[in-house]
Amino acid sequence: MKTINLKINGRKRQIEIEENERLLDIIREGFHLTGTKEGCGEGECGACSVLLNGKLVNACMIMAFQAEDSEVITIEGLGENEKLDPIQQAFIDTGAVQCGFCTPGMVLSAKALLMKNPTPTKQEIRRGISGNLCRCTGYEKIVEAVELAAKRIAETD
Amino acid sequence: MKKTGKGIGIMFYGTGYGNGYPDISRAKAKIDTDGRFTISSGACEVGQGAKTSLAQIPAEILGILTKEVIFDHEDTKTTLDAGTCAASRQTYNTGNAMKMASESLKRILESKAREILNLSEEEPLVFDNHEVIVEGDPSKRISFKQIANTADVGDLEVVEIFQAVTTKMNEETGEGNPYWPYTFGACGVEVVVDTETGTLDISKAILVQDVGRAVNPKLIEGQMDGGFAMAQGYALLEDLNIVKGEIKHHNFTKYLIPTALDAVEVKKIIVEDPESSAPFGAKGIGEPVMIPVAPAILNAIYDAVGVRITEIPVTPEKLLKAIKEVG
Numbered sequence A: 001m002k003t004i005n006l007k008i009n010g011r012k013r014q015i016e017i018e019e020n021e022r023l024l025d026i027i028r029e030g031f032h033l034t035g036t037k038e039g040c041g042e043g044e045c046g047a048c049s050v051l052l053n054g055k056l057v058n059a060c061m062i063m064a065f066q067a068e069d070s071e072v073i074t075i076e077g078l079g080e081n082e083k084l085d086p087i088q089q090a091f092i093d094t095g096a097v098q099c100g101f102c103t104p105g106m107v108l109s110a111k112a113l114l115m116k117n118p119t120p121t122k123q124e125i126r127r128g129i130s131g132n133l134c135r136c137t138g139y140e141k142i143v144e145a146v147e148l149a150a151k152r153i154a155e156t157d
Numbered sequence B: 001m002k003k004t005g006k007g008i009g010i011m012f013y014g015t016g017y018g019n020g021y022p023d024i025s026r027a028k029a030k031i032d033t034d035g036r037f038t039i040s041s042g043a044c045e046v047g048q049g050a051k052t053s054l055a056q057i058p059a060e061i062l063g064i065l066t067k068e069v070i071f072d073h074e075d076t077k078t079t080l081d082a083g084t085c086a087a088s089r090q091t092y093n094t095g096n097a098m099k100m101a102s103e104s105l106k107r108i109l110e111s112k113a114r115e116i117l118n119l120s121e122e123e124p125l126v127f128d129n130h131e132v133i134v135e136g137d138p139s140k141r142i143s144f145k146q147i148a149n150t151a152d153v154g155d156l157e158v159v160e161i162f163q164a165v166t167t168k169m170n171e172e173t174g175e176g177n178p179y180w181p182y183t184f185g186a187c188g189v190e191v192v193v194d195t196e197t198g199t200l201d202i203s204k205a206i207l208v209q210d211v212g213r214a215v216n217p218k219l220i221e222g223q224m225d226g227g228f229a230m231a232q233g234y235a236l237l238e239d240l241n242i243v244k245g246e247i248k249h250h251n252f253t254k255y256l257i258p259t260a261l262d263a264v265e266v267k268k269i270i271v272e273d274p275e276s277s278a279p280f281g282a283k284g285i286g287e288p289v290m291i292p293v294a295p296a297i298l299n300a301i302y303d304a305v306g307v308r309i310t311e312i313p314v315t316p317e318k319l320l321k322a323i324k325e326v327g
């Protein structure tokens, strides 16, 4: 047992963790932020993607104690109040969500990509989300959604 | 050396459980005292879009917006059984049950409206924005809410059951009517095979799907893309590798599925040929979209390098070995 401090979705929080707990466990079980999914538990599917200090990580591959004093953004931390993040809105508008299991991870992956590269090509988008598996969509509408989000963000800036 | 080849695959698919197995969907439609319309049915939303596309059916019948339809689905406590989300059957089967329930409710609303407004049987009525209106004389109108307030409890509530036509096939003669309806599709691909490494790229892809009637074209395109990618994985990558009953490829490091980098842009053609027994002609396409793809890929490989592959997935090792064998 150990107590750590971290900032999650903009809020300072404190939590007791077990030594063998992963970041994914405290996100889902500790903070009840169940938008982050566990697909494989071994860093292969990207369903657990979150932003850790602004960098995209698989929360199943990070130990909870490594998140001490860090800043974590999960899917629940995107957007403001009732307004969705432009990426979330673009996913809805293009029909990029089917079962939705990959979606939180995909959106965060796209977020990380657009923070680094606000005007990606189709191929760069494909590469950017290639660590996130999707069984339903064939990725086409997801790529379209990221393109649309990038366009809308550029227009509002 | 790189060799290019083209191939096609065609398919037909029988919707539903088939072969005489009872295939039943139920739906309940009602108007509550606030005049709001609710339809409930046990169909599950699993990402295929049932929640969206099925709700369009009662909206069309009752002249209200899809977003105004309160669709209570999958909760077994509050809904009636509509069978499984399997066999590509929900659009057709549950769609039919929901259409029947909505039409029955519409007839009840019509007869109540005639009674309250003192209208003869001949006067034509239209439904618009939660109101029943006399066509050509819009001063005569009554809202769903007003009708609900004069009706007795349970009057504006109706359950309908749809059962698909299916008979057991005669195993000796192959005769019978095991499925109804059928769905048709075709796929064409162009592949580029690297004869030194056995790897292949799909350079062009086209998928054509008969849908009866496209209730929601965007959802159909999404399913077509998804079906293609799944079939691409099935044909080229995915192998459980079962040895003595044990799955050896039990994680994504070994069981590979296409990523965004593997996925190809598929040209999609939706063919609309309304099916007379279907709700507004619409048929399900969940599974059909996947079926013709692997055969098209195998045919394209044959066209490119002259080898007939009979076992999938066509891994680079397998393809290289086959190419070497034919010399």
Ligand code: FES
Pocket: A037, A038, A039, A040, A041, A042, A043, A044, A045, A046, A047, A048, A049, A058, A059, A060, A061
């Ligand atoms: S659950 Fe973390 S990568 Fe799959």
Ligand code: FES
Pocket: A096, A097, A098, A099, A100, A101, A102, A103, A133, A134, A135, A136, A137, B047
């Ligand atoms: S939408 Fe189902 S896994 Fe991506």
